[in-house]
Amino acid sequence: RKEVEQDPGPFNVPEGATVAFNCTYSNSASQSFFWYRQDCRKEPKLLMSVYSSGNEDGRFTAQLNRASQYISLLIRDSKLSDSATYLCVVNRYTGNQFYFGTGTSLTVIP
Amino acid sequence: NAGVTQTPKFQVLKTGQSMTLQCAQDMNHEYMSWYRQDPGMGLRLIHYSVGAGITDQGEVPNGYNVSRSTTEDFPLRLLSAAPSQTSVYFCASTMGAGSTDTQYFGPGTRLTVL
Numbered sequence: 001r002k003e004v005e006q007d008p009g010p011f012n013v014p015e016g017a018t019v020a021f022n023c024t025y026s027n028s029a030s031q032s033f034f035w036y037r038q039d040c041r042k043e044p045k046l047l048m049s050v051y052s053s054g055n056e057d058g059r060f061t062a063q064l065n066r067a068s069q070y071i072s073l074l075i076r077d078s079k080l081s082d083s084a085t086y087l088c089v090v091n092r093y094t095g096n097q098f099y100f101g102t103g104t105s106l107t108v109i110p
Numbered sequence: 111n112a113g114v115t116q117t118p119k120f121q122v123l124k125t126g127q128s129m130t131l132q133c134a135q136d137m138n139h140e141y142m143s144w145y146r147q148d149p150g151m152g153l154r155l156i157h158y159s160v161g162a163g164i165t166d167q168g169e170v171p172n173g174y175n176v177s178r179s180t181t182e183d184f185p186l187r188l189l190s191a192a193p194s195q196t197s198v199y200f201c202a203s204t205m206g207a208g209s210t211d212t213q214y215f216g217p218g219t220r221l222t223v224l
Contacts, residue, residue: 008150036213043200043215044153087152089213096141096160097168098213102152 001026006088006101014109017078021104023071023088030099033064035073036087038103044087047073078108112136116201116216123191123223131186131219133201141204141211142184143168144176146197147218153200159184191223 006023013019025033033050048055050062050071061074071088088101117132135142143158145168155168159178173195175187184203188195199219204211 004152034212041218043217044213045215046212049212096158096166097155098143099155100145100153102150 002101003027003099004088004090004101006104008102008104010105010107012107012109013078015078015080017108018074018076019078019106020075021073021086021088021106023073023101023104025069025071025088025090025099027090027092028066028069029092030069030090032091033062033071034089034091035060035062035071036089036100038085038087040084047086075106078106080108080110083107114201114203114214114216116199116219118219119217120220121222123188123221125191125193125223127191129188129191131188131199131201131221133184133186133216134182135184135203135214136182137203137205137214138181139203139214140181140206142178143202143204143213144174144184144186145200145202146170146195147200148197156186156199188221193223195221196223197221 035047036044037047038044050064054063059076063072085103085105087103091098114135140161144156145153147153154170157176159165201216202213
């Protein structure tokens with residue numbers, strides 16, 4: 001079983017829409033959780049960390065459910081510039097390894 | 111402050127050739143890692159290092175060697191290139207080995223093995 005699983009999409013949404021991505025992780029020892037954004041043929045960049053209590057950064061909201069072992073990302077009022085692939089990442093402190101999901105592709109349509 | 115740099119950006123090799131992908135960071139980060147990214151597979155960890163002189167294997171280490179003689183540099187060596195190693199390679203660095211730290215990625219090396 002993969003460490004991190006994501007729905008690959010693609011998600012095609014109109015500008016202004018709200019879209020949500022989910023991600024599940026298999027190892028209950030996972031300690032830290034992140035969403036990274038990757039533009040076509042570019043390197044991944046941190047979008048936001050995910051905290052147990054949930055956190056928000058502008059139009060982006062991340063949630064963590066440890067009991068069900070899933071992480072979510074909500075994007076409100078989608079912009080054309082949000083078009084990218086969103087990567088779910090988890091880390092188990094022991095072993096110093098980050099595990100990446102395969103990514104969810106989002107295209108925001110005018 | 112250049113962040114994480116990688117060279118070359120593109121490379122074509124023939125089967126059996128060897129080469130070194132270079133990675134350097136100027137942020138004094140302790141933790142560095144190499145990933146490969148293939149379609150439908152996501153980023154997979156090849157090797158990582160928690161500090162100068164210390165390296166360890168990740169998920170897909172076969173066919174690759176690394177060394178970490180300085181904090182700044184973390185080269186990845188392909189010993190005898192195979193078509194299965196055609197991929198995009200990313201180097202990343204993190205302040206420490208702590209799991210909460212942000213990873214900073216280099217721009218990637220696109221490698222084709224014929």
